[in-house]
Amino acid sequence: MGRAPCCDKANVKRGPWSPDEDATLKNYLHTHGTGGNWIALPRKAGLRRCGKSCRLRWLNYLRPDIKHGGFTEQEDQIICTLYTQMGSRWSAIASQLPGRTDNDVKNYWNTKLKKKLMAAKVISPNNNNNKTLLTTQQNSDFQATKNCSSSSLVHLPILSNDITNFSSNISLDLIHQQLYSPQFMNLEIGGANSRNNKNNNSSSNIEGSTSSSSLALLDYKGGSSLLEEEKQHGVGGDNDESNKEFLMDLGFDGEFSQSISSYCYSEWVDFNCAEIKPH
DNA sequence: AACGCTTCCAACCGCCTGTAG
DNA sequence: TCTACAGGCGGTTGGAAGCGT
Structure with a gap:
């Protein structure tokens, strides 16, 4: 019933x-x-x-305080950062953006930012440090799609469920300082926009993906974690380094990224690989 | 101009959570 | 403690608008 x-x-x-x-x-x-x-x-x-x-x-x-119109670069960066930290908790993300609603942020992410980010972080086919980990269930899907260009895959380490502990250890001021640093603000993510990318064969281009999020987080610390498997089989072990690298890409300095990276246990996996069509 | 495809976003759906009785 | 209900949220959908051919 x-x-x-x-x-x-x-x-x-x-x-x-x-x-x-x-x-x-x-x-x-x-x-x-x-x-x-x-x-x-x-x-x-x-x-x-x-x-x-x-x-x-x-x-x-x-609501009178709703902000209509396009998102600014600054808002882009905040969304990206918060999304990497907490995933698709749109209301929480929107609460950090005055005048923006969760629906707005969600739509913006699904239609533009996701693609923008995917174009930004591309796995080098020969780079063994960039592993894509799939759950058992998803692995068969991935097997079926592994012939698609591996350069279309995205690999982003993220801050995971220890963010609470992390927050208590790192001052928010420091985060904001880093977030709004010129280095961070000037970080170029992908092309000018998705429409422009359409005609750019050299960039990875995600067309035909569903509107639902194709990105998933594999939490190494969770019950279905692959980290333990990795440890047992002697693979991996470089997450701290790659996470640190990513954070430095985002403009966080060495010491800061070192602090954060020890809390990073997750990776992005794109399950829409099958739908990625090179143009 | 007409058609088909893609993109965008408002709105809906249904699950989860909090709370009052 | 249990139940019912409303609010909140994330995922999804459908149609309008934009764009290319």
Whole structure:
């Protein structure tokens, strides 16, 4: 038995909001606030909409402090950095970007930033330090796709579940200092934009990937960790070094990256390799 | 101009979590 | 402690707009 729907689907309007509906919702919230109950709100406001839909419309579009328009380079860098630290926790990431919503950030990441980053970090086919690790389940998929250009794979070490400990050891000031350093701000990630990349055969180009995230984190410290396997079989062991390298790429200095890299246990894996088509 | 493909983003879906009773 | 419900969130979808041929 499925979960009961939050509203009567047959009697609520769906799809794009009209200017009238927007005005009604805005006026109601301006006068009464949410009243602590989004589900009851549309009925009180005279809207034939689901409460969740009202909430979403308000939070993502109608709120007065919403920032519309393109993302700045600075915002790009913040998103990338936070994504590498905490993964797809869009609300947490958005909370660090005034005026941006989780939906905005998520869309922006899926449509632009992900591709931008993927173009930036490319595995050299001959570089054994850049291993791509797959879970057993995903390994068969990878086997089926290994004939695709390995230069299309992305390999990014990230900060993992020890970020909490990390945060308590490294001051946020230091992070911000590094984040906004000229070195960091000038870091070039990929081409000018995805449209331009389209005509650039020399850059890796991800076309036809699904809208869902194809990136996954393999946490070496987790239960399904491959790190232990690696240790047992005597492979790997250079993660600290590659992580450090990556952090230095991002503008973190030697000492800082050394501190952080000891907390890095994860790698990016792109499971959409099969869908990467060279142009 | 017309068509098809790609990109973008608003909106929906359903699961998870917190909380009141 | 249990249950029901609402809020919050991330993943996904569908249609409009843009672009190339």
